[in-house]
Amino acid sequence: MNDRDSRRTYSDTIAGYITRYEPAHERFGLRTSDGRLFTVHLGDSLSSQVVRNLGDPPRDTSGQSRDMLTEGRYVFVYGILYQFEGGERIEARSLIFPEERRGRYVFEHPDWWVQQAGEIADFYLRGHFPDGVYDWRNFRTRLTLHGTHVAETAGQDVRQETDTISRLVYGLATAYMLTGQERFLEAAESGTEYLREHMRVDDQREGIVYWYHGIDITPSGQRKVYASEFGDDFDAIPMYEQIYALAGPTQTYRITGDPRIMSDIDRSVALFQRYYRDDRLGGFFSHLDPITFDPRSDSLGPNRSRKNWNSVGDHAPAYLINAYLATGRRDFAELLEETADSITAHFPDEPNSPFVQERFHEDWAPDRTWGWQQDRAVVGHNLKIAWNLTRINSLVSKPEYARLAARIAEIMPAAGGDQDRGGWYDVVERRPDPETGGHRLVWHDRKAWWQQEQGILAYLILAGVTRDPEYRRLARESAAFYNAFFLDHDDGAVYFNVLANGIPYLVGTERLKGSHAMAGYHSLELCYLAATYTTLLVNSSPLTLHFKPQPGAFADRVLRVAPDLLPAGSVEIARVWIDDEAYEDFDPKQLTVQLPDSDRALRVRVELEPAHMPLRISASTADTTLSVRVEGVIDDENLEKFRSNLATALASHPRRVEFDLCKVTEICQPAINELLFQRAKAGLDVDFVIIGNSLPEVTAALVATDAFVLDNSHTCR
Numbered sequence: 166m167n168d169r170d171s172r173r174t175y176s177d178t179i180a181g182y183i184t185r186y187e188p189a190h191e192r193f194g195l196r197t198s199d200g201r202l203f204t205v206h207l208g209d210s211l212s213s214q215v216v217r218n219l220g221d222p223p224r225d226t227s228g229q230s231r232d233m234l235t236e237g238r239y240v241f242v243y244g245i246l247y248q249f250e251g252g253e254r255i256e257a258r259s260l261i262f263p264e265e266r267r268g269r270y271v272f273e274h275p276d277w278w279v280q281q282a283g284e285i286a287d288f289y290l291r292g293h294f295p296d297g298v299y300d301w302r303n304f305r306t307r308l309t310l311h312g313t314h315v316a317e318t319a320g321q322d323v324r325q326e327t328d329t330i331s332r333l334v335y336g337l338a339t340a341y342m343l344t345g346q347e348r349f350l351e352a353a354e355s356g357t358e359y360l361r362e363h364m365r366v367d368d369q370r371e372g373i374v375y376w377y378h379g380i381d382i383t384p385s386g387q388r389k390v391y392a393s394e395f396g397d398d399f400d401a402i403p404m405y406e407q408i409y410a411l412a413g414p415t416q417t418y419r420i421t422g423d424p425r426i427m428s429d430i431d432r433s434v435a436l437f438q439r440y441y442r443d444d445r446l447g448g449f450f451s452h453l454d455p456i457t458f459d460p461r462s463d464s465l466g467p468n469r470s471r472k473n474w475n476s477v478g479d480h481a482p483a484y485l486i487n488a489y490l491a492t493g494r495r496d497f498a499e500l501l502e503e504t505a506d507s508i509t510a511h512f513p514d515e516p517n518s519p520f521v522q523e524r525f526h527e528d529w530a531p532d533r534t535w536g537w538q539q540d541r542a543v544v545g546h547n548l549k550i551a552w553n554l555t556r557i558n559s560l561v562s563k564p565e566y567a568r569l570a571a572r573i574a575e576i577m578p579a580a581g582g583d584q585d586r587g588g589w590y591d592v593v594e595r596r597p598d599p600e601t602g603g604h605r606l607v608w609h610d611r612k613a614w615w616q617q618e619q620g621i622l623a624y625l626i627l628a629g630v631t632r633d634p635e636y637r638r639l640a641r642e643s644a645a646f647y648n649a650f651f652l653d654h655d656d657g658a659v660y661f662n663v664l665a666n667g668i669p670y671l672v673g674t675e676r677l678k679g680s681h682a683m684a685g686y687h688s689l690e691l692c693y694l695a696a697t698y699t700t701l702l703v704n705s706s707p708l709t710l711h712f713k714p715q716p717g718a719f720a721d722r723v724l725r726v727a728p729d730l731l732p733a734g735s736v737e738i739a740r741v742w743i744d745d746e747a748y749e750d751f752d753p754k755q756l757t758v759q760l761p762d763s764d765r766a767l768r769v770r771v772e773l774e775p776a777h778m779p780l781r782i783s784a785s786t787a788d789t790t791l792s793v794r795v796e797g798v799i800d801d802e803n804l805e806k807f808r809s810n811l812a813t814a815l816a817s818h819p820r821r822v823e824f825d826l827c828k829v830t831e832i833c834q835p836a837i838n839e840l841l842f843q844r845a846k847a848g849l850d851v852d853f854v855i856i857g858n859s860l861p862e863v864t865a866a867l868v869a870t871d872a873f874v875l876d877n878s879h880t881c882r
Contacts, residue, residue, distance in 0.1 A: 173248040178666035179203060179255065180241045180587040180646070186234040193234045195242065198642055199584040205242050206256045207231070213260035216271050216649050219284035219657065230260060238267045239642070241587065241649055243666070263645035269805060272644045273699055275706055275813070279343045281652075282692035286340035286349050288312050288657035289333055289685045292678070299352040301359035302382070304330060308679025310671060311656045324390070326379040327364040327410050329679070330356055332686030334413025338420055339693045345711035345770065350420060357414045357426065363387070364410065365429065373439065374432035375402070376410035392455040395681060397536060401452040401465055404441050405475035407433060411484035412686065419491040420711075421766070422718025430488055434500070441476065446528060448507045451476040461527075467535055470527040474546050477507050481553045482690075489560070490727050492720075502561045505554055509565045512550065518595040519576040520604075521547055541607055542595045544581035545616030547573050552623040555630060556730040574627055578639060580604055582620070586665055587646035588612045589620045610665040611675075615687040617647040622694050629702020630732055637703065644695065653678075659688045697728045701736050704806065707774040707783075713766050722760040726771045734776055742770040780806055784814035791819035796828035799836040808839050815843055820851055826864075827857040827881035837866060844872045857881045 184194035184202065191207045213233065215224040226233060234240075241261040247254045264270050271277060292312035293304050306329045307315040334356035341349040364377045378395075381388040392400045411433055418426040440458045441449040450460035452468035461470045481501055489497040511529045512521040520542035524532040533540040551573040558566040581604070582589050591613055593604040624640035627633065650667035651659045658678050662670040674680050700706040714724055726738065737753040743760075744767060750759040754776075758769060774781065780803040781796040793814055799807050815822070824840075826832075844853045853872060856879035858864040867873040 171248070171250045173246075175246055176244065176258075176666070177246055178241055178243045178586045179205075180585070180642070181239070183234055183236055183238045183240060185236060186231070188231065195240070197584055198578065198582075198587070198639075201584075203255060205244070206254060208256055208258070211257055211260070213262065215265055216261060216263045216645070217652075217654070218271070218277055218648075219281050219652050219654065221280075223654075226262070233260075233262060235267050238262065238264055239645060241645075241667070261649050263641075263649060269809070270641055270645070272648050272695070273641075273704060274809065275700055275704075278692040278696035278699070282340045282343045282689055282696075283346065285658050285685060285688050285692070286337055286344075286346075288678075289336065290348065290352060291657075293333075294352070299355045301330065301356055304333075304356075304359075306379075306679060306681065306684075307677055310653075310676050310678060312658070312678060315677075323382045324379050325363075325382060326681060327360065327376050328406050328412075329379075329681065329684045330360055330364070331410050331413035332684040334360070335416045336413075336685035336689035338413065338416040339689045341420060342416075342710050342712070343693055343696060345709075345768075350417075350713060353413065353417045354421065354423075357417045357423075360410070360414060361425065361429065367432070371439075372432060373436040374429050375436050376407055376433075378406060398452065398468070400455065401468055402455050402458075403452050403468075403475075404437070404449060405451075405479055407436065407441075408475070408479050408483045415484040415487045415491075419487055420713055422491070422714045422724075424718060427492075430484065437480075443472070443527065447503075448472045448511070448525075448529070449476040449480075450527075471532060471535070472525040472527070472529070474512075474521075474523045474543075477504055478546075478550060478553065480504050481557060482549070486553075486556060486730055490729070491725055493725055498560055501557050505557045505561070505563075505566055508550060508554065509563075509569050513569060513572075514595070515572075518542070519580045520593075520595045521550060521573075540595050541592050542581070542604075543592055543616075544577070544589050545591075545613070545619040547577055547581065548589065548616070548619035548623045551577070552619060552626060555623070555626045559630070559730045559732045570623075570627065574623060574636065574639075577620075583610075583612070583665060586667065587642055588650075588663075588665075588667070589616045589643070591616060611662045611670050612646075612665065613662050614647075614651050614659050614683075617643060617651065618687045618691040621647060621691060622698070625695060625698040625703065629698050640703075647691075658685070694729060697731075701728065701773060701775055702731065705775045705778045705780070706806065706810075707739060707772050707781075709770060709772050712769040712771070714760060714769065715766050716764050719760070722762065724758040724760050724769060725756060726758060726769075726773070727756040728773060736773050737776045738771060739774040740772040744768050745770075779803055782807065782810040782814075784810070786817055786819065789820035791815070791817060791822045792825065793822060794825040794828075798830055799832045801833055801835070804833065804835055804839075807836055811839065811843060815847065821854065822847070822851065823854045823856045823876070825857050825879075826855065826860070829858070829860060829863075832860065832863055837863065840867065841870060841872060 181195040181197040184196050186193040193205055195203045195205050211230055212227040213230040215226055217224045242257050243259045244255055244257040292308045304325055305314045306324050306326045309315055334353050337349045338353040363380055366375050378390045378393045380390060393403055393406060411430055414426045415430060440453055451471045451473045452465050453460055454462035454464050481504060485497060485501055514522050522531045523546055524535050524538055526532050551570040554566045554570040589612060590606060591611060592607040598605050620643040624636045624643060628636035628640050650663050653660055660669045661675045661683055664670050697708060700708045712724060738751050738756060741748045741751045741758055779798050783794045785792050791814060852874060854874045854876050855864055856876045868875050
């Protein structure tokens with residue numbers, strides 16, 4: 166091979182941690198997630214930015230690029246790679262920083278995921294209901310990249326799929342729980358009503374409920390679509406469609422307690438138990454014959470007598486955990502335990518493969534010849550198992566749950582992750598290639614939005630439960646890739662797929678933001694649970710949730726507000742408001758609110774916090790006065806939390822700031838310096854007032870600077 170044959174020039178992304186910066190040579194070192202080292206060269210055309218949230222303006226930092234190249238900082242480098250005889254050169258063209266400063270990841274800000282949820286939910290409301298009227302007759306399964314309905318040919322049937330509506334309803338209900346914005350709940354309730362009226366079959370004789378695949382909207386009316394017409398499930402009733410038909414209504418039930426929804430849940434579960442369940446060998450069949458409801462019918466072809474990940478594992482995230490959280494019912498807990506037992510007993514396949522088995526015959530023998538899957542692994546399903554087993558383990562603690570979750574988390578980065586660029590791949594061969602030793606990608610090296618969600622949530626909850634810094638590192642890398650490349654700042658919401666290097670892939674159905682596969686479900690589920698795990702488990706900060714129970718909806722007027730299945734005793738209720746008035750009748754440890762007797766729906770706002778929180782900071786504003794209350798220890802470990810919360814509170818530009826430090830037991834010198842720094846930035850026309858401090862020496866030090874005023878009319882009790 167001559168020199169020319171060995172040359173190659175291409176563009177790509179590489180992600181990692183800065184190891185050094187050499188300004189004299191205009192280059193820096195980079196260490197990838199798996200520890201490989203590269204040298205990145207800079208040039209005159211270099212640009213940079215900090216990752217921004219949906220709804221935020223660009224955060225261009227091109228003028229500060231070189232100053233931001235500090236050791237240990239995580240960065241995405243997009244550039245030109247030159248390969249030549251004897252070497253390689255990487256020249257950066259743009260840098261993306263997921264940290265505002267070293268250690269300060271933007272998506273760990275308390276409001277990050279809440280804001281993102283509101284932006285995504287509004288995108289779907291604008292797209293499906295541009296007139297602001299939530300009439301679900303106007304819903305269409307397909308939604309363009311720009312958030313408009315796909316043009317309809319005159320006379321063409323237009324499909325409304327049950328699962329797609331239900332998943333969007335889930336997302337809207339979830340957005341309400343995070344933001345308290347009434348429009349999201351109004352749309353979720355009307356969507357639930359539409360599902361019940363048009364997509365539900367209430368079989369009174371059998372005592373079951375099942376759901377149509379969808380309906381077609383025609384010029385002459387509606388046509389019910391009974392059995393599935395999706396390719397993998399054609400002319401059958403797949404269990405995953407029945408499972409996901411419950412996703413939206415169940416999340417809505419958590420908020421409102423509408424008893425009609427619970428009746429639908431119970432009667433749908435009765436369908437699962439009577440027809441899909443394998444009472445002899447355990448687990449649930451994946452498909453039923455639409456005429457006989459027989460899972461062993463010859464008419465099902467390759468889906469005859471089959472079980473799969475969706476029919477066993479999807480109960481938990483789609484509806485069952487949320488049904489348990491809303492009710493605390495033992496039968497829901499037992500079903501969660503049963504599905505987790507089936508997964509740990511039958512899905513692992515080591516040492517044959519690091520990936521779980523996903524499809525089975527009736528006797529649990531692996532099915533490695535089914536359709537497109539063959540002997541292939543969906544990376545996101547493996548991550549989803551680690552995530553959900555960790556959740557269920559907080560309810561029913563079993564060593565096999567924690568062991569399998571930890572094992573999957575250990576092996577997935579190398580087996581299914583992109584350790585050069587970040588993010589998670591789609592479908593790979595379950596067995597390693599004998600030539601390369603790696604797991605070959607099946608169709609492409611693209612990365613889907615929903616699989617990134619599974620990676621973020623798996624490592625976030627593991628980081629919060631175990632406090633293992635390795636899990637937190639992997640959670641941050643996963644969230645960094647998603648927030649850097651999947652947020653569509655031009656049109657809104659998130660992209661379906663990106664290329665391996667993070668550039669959006671906008672071809673065919675993957676160009677759409679509404680389809681059989683995408684409807685705002687995974688992106689909003691991610692916002693809700695990433696906010697939950699980040700604030701309550703990882704960063705020891707409070708989380709606010711919103712509910713609106715109907716009169717007499719919940720048994721004994723008890724509203725259960727647990728945000729997710731979290732370790733027992735790890736979270737408590739700090740404060741409750743009903744219709745914006747402080748309310749005291751709640752059990753902080755049981756995570757329940759005793760609702761007052763009322764003949765109307767009540768707006769309930771709940772602030773949850775970690776049971777053991779070393780530093781608590783709360784802020785409230787009245788007119789132009791900002792009141793900041795601090796409790797606990799402000800040491801070096803909690804300094805960043807103190808700084809970020811203080812900066813957020815002061816962003817309201819108050820004229821007077823009152824500090825209640827009565828319950829501060831320790832404060833480090835950098836925290837005092839931060840107070841002085843913020844005082845100077847606020848300007849001379851803003852008063853900084855100490856209204857109480859249990860540490861007199863700190864008060865004296867602050868007052869001695871002539872920057873703070875001591876209000877002697879307040880004392881610490």
